[in-house]
Amino acid sequence: MAEPARTNQRIDGARLWTTLMAIAQIGGTPKGGVKRIALTEEDRLGRALFAEWCADAGLRMRVDSMGNMFARREGRDPHRPPVLFGSHLDSQPTGGKFDGALGVIAGLEVMRTLNDLDIVTEAPLELVNWTDEEGTRFGRAMMGSAVWAGLSGEAEIKALTDAQGTSVGEALAAIGYVGEAPAAMFPADALFELHIEQGPILEAEGRQIGIVTGAQAQIWYEAVVTGQESHAGTTPPVARKDALLTAARIIELVDGIMREVGSGGIADPGRGTVGRLFVMPNSPNVIPGEVRFTVEFRNPADEWIAATAETFPVRAAAIAAANACMLSLTPVLRIPAQPFDAACIALVEQAAAKLGYPARKMVSGAGHDAVNTARVIPTAMIFTPCKDGLSHNEAESLLPEEAAAGTQVLFEAVLARANRAISSLQTAAG
């Protein structure tokens, strides 16, 4: 594994790993994963430990009214907006040690390394821990960054409730994280987020670094197939209006549309998924009369989503008609592709090249806080490989040298951005 030989400003890989393992103890599960659900006692404990480490590193902590945490290191020029970097400390109920935590702890390691090397950057730096990225408790992913970026209303988010009826606002207050700063965008120069890939491409290709160029477009539907309930033993084939069989054939279509893209390789674009299905009346001896299910398509290209939005409803309706059923298809979500900032992407690319890490450009398959910030400030992401592409799983795994490589790239990119010449800053502003 390549050491970062082409720099004498090195992050401390051993300290990074020790800190990652220490935060993984909070909410640590017997199977080696993490259960640190947003706005629970475990989240509070994780935040407290993170805040303590930040204080030890001489960072000044600011918490906003959504509980987003910003740990600031001053720069030489107080008039320059800060360069942000970070991720999230919350996890899925059966999450791994690295989803989110890597980006936050890597950011802490960047700060500690700057302290060790006595480096003062031109622009200030702020390390961010976004509130509730996972969306597992209140059903809304990336809520902290969405409010910060002005994509969601704070009052609306704070009114969301969990299964016990506790609201986001109440849960935030209960863990003591309703901060005094407004949960709103402030002038920020850029944001970098380091994250595990959560997919198999980097590992399969033996690459250390993913240079993330953006996030893919999505379209989601609610589908209802209506047939006719009838007796399983007496209804002959010609008389059947089987809503489940029809739904199954539409699910086959969704999978087929996905597989029409690319050549069958691991990095093929295009995703099509039916992840939830309700069968009525769900009785063993009744032909199903109604089936409700979700459909979602994703692709880096808006054009592909647009074309699919044209053709999929027509093809699905034809399947329903051929099976004597009715189909109602309602689009419920449409998100355009979100490209990241070209200058920030270039800094990540240059850092990987300088350090000699095998890298490739790629599009993020998943949503991230950085996708929200990319709508309002220059943003880029760095991916590290993860074993078998596995995530949202207690077995999620990352090698110490992979964590160190990603962190070294983050360090270089942040430093380059924070020290960039003022003239280019003025150009960007004008």
Ligand SMILES: [Zn+2]
């Ligand atoms: Zn994550």
